[in-house]
Amino acid sequence: MTDIGFIGLGIMGHGMATNLVKAGFSVTVWNRTQSKADDIIEAGAIRGQTPADVAREADIVMICVSDTPDVEAVVFGPDGVIEGVRPDSLIIDHSTISPQATQRFASIAADHGTHWIDAPISGGSEGAVNGTLTIMIGGDEEQIQRSRAYLDAIGTTITHVGPLGSGQLVKAVNQILVVVTQLAVSEALLLAEAGGLDLDSTLRAVEGGAAGSWMLSNRGPQMIDRDWRPGFTIDLQQKDLRIVLEAADELGVPLPGTAIVFQMFRALQQQGLGGDGNHALVKALERMSGIEVGSRDG
Amino acid sequence: MTDIGFIGLGIMGHGMATNLVKAGFSVTVWNRTQSKADDIIEAGAIRGQTPADVAREADIVMICVSDTPDVEAVVFGPDGVIEGVRPDSLIIDHSTISPQATQRFASIAADHGTHWIDAPISGGSEGAVNGTLTIMIGGDEEQIQRSRAYLDAIGTTITHVGPLGSGQLVKAVNQILVVVTQLAVSEALLLAEAGGLDLDSTLRAVEGGAAGSWMLSNRGPQMIDRDWRPGFTIDLQQKDLRIVLEAADELGVPLPGTAIVFQMFRALQQQGLGGDGNHALVKALERMSGIEVGSRDG
Numbered sequence: 001m002t003d004i005g006f007i008g009l010g011i012m013g014h015g016m017a018t019n020l021v022k023a024g025f026s027v028t029v030w031n032r033t034q035s036k037a038d039d040i041i042e043a044g045a046i047r048g049q050t051p052a053d054v055a056r057e058a059d060i061v062m063i064c065v066s067d068t069p070d071v072e073a074v075v076f077g078p079d080g081v082i083e084g085v086r087p088d089s090l091i092i093d094h095s096t097i098s099p100q101a102t103q104r105f106a107s108i109a110a111d112h113g114t115h116w117i118d119a120p121i122s123g124g125s126e127g128a129v130n131g132t133l134t135i136m137i138g139g140d141e142e143q144i145q146r147s148r149a150y151l152d153a154i155g156t157t158i159t160h161v162g163p164l165g166s167g168q169l170v171k172a173v174n175q176i177l178v179v180v181t182q183l184a185v186s187e188a189l190l191l192a193e194a195g196g197l198d199l200d201s202t203l204r205a206v207e208g209g210a211a212g213s214w215m216l217s218n219r220g221p222q223m224i225d226r227d228w229r230p231g232f233t234i235d236l237q238q239k240d241l242r243i244v245l246e247a248a249d250e251l252g253v254p255l256p257g258t259a260i261v262f263q264m265f266r267a268l269q270q271q272g273l274g275g276d277g278n279h280a281l282v283k284a285l286e287r288m289s290g291i292e293v294g295s296r297d298g
Numbered sequence: 299m300t301d302i303g304f305i306g307l308g309i310m311g312h313g314m315a316t317n318l319v320k321a322g323f324s325v326t327v328w329n330r331t332q333s334k335a336d337d338i339i340e341a342g343a344i345r346g347q348t349p350a351d352v353a354r355e356a357d358i359v360m361i362c363v364s365d366t367p368d369v370e371a372v373v374f375g376p377d378g379v380i381e382g383v384r385p386d387s388l389i390i391d392h393s394t395i396s397p398q399a400t401q402r403f404a405s406i407a408a409d410h411g412t413h414w415i416d417a418p419i420s421g422g423s424e425g426a427v428n429g430t431l432t433i434m435i436g437g438d439e440e441q442i443q444r445s446r447a448y449l450d451a452i453g454t455t456i457t458h459v460g461p462l463g464s465g466q467l468v469k470a471v472n473q474i475l476v477v478v479t480q481l482a483v484s485e486a487l488l489l490a491e492a493g494g495l496d497l498d499s500t501l502r503a504v505e506g507g508a509a510g511s512w513m514l515s516n517r518g519p520q521m522i523d524r525d526w527r528p529g530f531t532i533d534l535q536q537k538d539l540r541i542v543l544e545a546a547d548e549l550g551v552p553l554p555g556t557a558i559v560f561q562m563f564r565a566l567q568q569q570g571l572g573g574d575g576n577h578a579l580v581k582a583l584e585r586m587s588g589i590e591v592g593s594r595d596g
Contacts, residue, residue, distance in 0.1 A: 161499060166493075174503075184474060190551050205459055206475060211471075211472045211475035212512040213511035251489065251493060252587055253589060256485075256558050290550075291551060
């Protein structure tokens with residue numbers, strides 16, 4: 001059996017690593033804050049002292065950290081993965097990072113005899129805990145086949161979307177759709193509120209037609225109830241949008257809607273709301289206007 | 299049986315009036331361009347010479363014209379409906395117009411002893427022809443009951459959403475959702491194209507999750523095929539957005555996404571694309587960037 005490494009035990013990685021241990025694999029884990037590994041070690045994982053240490057123990061190193069510089073640090077920084085890699089090993093990057101940086105990182109890894117696939121995830125912390133993540137993978141089919149059993153332990157919808165970097169690009173496409181559709185729902189509910197409409201029946205009147213979306217039907221009712229608990233936080237969403245906008249900039253793609261949402265999230269972070277769910281986007285419009293969605297029902 | 303009048307036989311009204319005749323009702327029709335009434339007259343309708351003439355023949359006058367000034371002209375202008383109205387008659391306005399103007403029009407009509415309900419529609423020309431429109435109605439329950447049989451002849455989802463003007467407001471909410479979700483789909487497909495992704499499989503990879511929408515699943519494939527035939531034209535959509543933005547302005551509601559789409563549609567109209575379907579919104583981004591969605595598949 002292949003030895004597995006897992007680096008990054010945050011809101012997503014913790015559940016993923018736990019599921020790999022539960023599935024019976026030999027997993028060496030590392031996290032910057034070591035205490036976050038404690039319960040996974042108790043469940044049977046091995047503690048790595050550094051990312052390099054993890055790489056020495058594993059043929060496949062899975063990474064799930066926050067951002068492009070974090071991936072760079074744990075792979076190429078001091079005591080990084082690359083210092084310990086075994087020959088013909090594989091790095092699976094589950095982080096959401098720059099598609100272009102992915103190409104550069106994979107190229108340097110290849111110089112050290114190590115393969116790379118990008119495999120960003122969606123499905124939220126609940127999906128990570130339940131092992132029901134959606135995984136969008138870019139890279140060589142041979143390496144994907146090699147990692148299939150481990151991916152099956154953490155996700156249910158696993159799609160090979162194209163060559164290296166394609167997973168990150170599809171994730172970017174996904175995030176554009178998520179946030180601009182959130183903008184649509186936010187503007188719509190704010191006008192409904194200001195016009196004195198009953199928000200629940202308005203939502204029901206329009207969700208079945210051309211106006212309909214997952215966001216309207218799932219986050220709309222939560223917004224009407226002013227329930228801002230996160231499926232995905234503004235802080236993480238805003239970080240993802242920075243990557244999307246940088247990737248779009250390099251590709252020459254204008255994204256006016258996405259850019260507006262990025263600025264709105266930035267403003268909400270400055271107001272201390274970075275821990276709210278990303279559907280709290282509407283609060284940016286509320287604070288501009290003094291109108292509050294759902295406040296009459298509260 | 300109540301005598302019905304129908305004013306405005308355009309892309310929507312023509313099918314609606316035809317369905318009323320087919321349902322066996324006595325319908326007097328008028329259209330600015332008289333020849334558009336010819337086949338409905340052949341099917342059994344009576345030709346009115348003016349809107350006032352229609353009102354003299356009908357207890358319920360249904361109106362389906364383009365914009366707020368058009369409603370004002372056919373109701374309150376020379377030879378308008380109000381010059382011919384019977385006592386205790388009812389005007390049903392199916393046009394998409396200003397919610398605030400609706401209040402004013404209804405108030406003046408009341409001074410002439412005439413009731414008013416606002417009943418904007420969605421479902422496109424196909425829905426008008428098939429009698430499957432969604433109708434969002436604002437006004438008194440008594441007047442809605444009185445018109446129920448006639449509404450049933452033209453629509454299938456008929457919702458009383460609130461007092462007078464509420465139908466127009468819900469329609470505005472609907473249009474915000476439609477166009478800003480279209481912006482999401484446009485930006486997403488453009489990035490996917492520029493990044494070299496396979497558009498069909500990208501769409502399939504994301505449409506089932508939080509990124510999903512009616513617009514993505516229904517207009518996305520049409521955009522990938524570069525099929526710009528209208529379900530609803532840019533010209534009509536842009537007119538509706540002007541009404542939405544004016545209503546929002548009066549209510550103090552900021553709509554940054556909707557405002558951007560309005561400007562993009564305006565630019566496309568200037569380039570002669572007003573007759574394209576509203577999903578041709580993506581062409582505004584394409585012409586900014588030189589990237590064309592789906593062009594590699596063409």
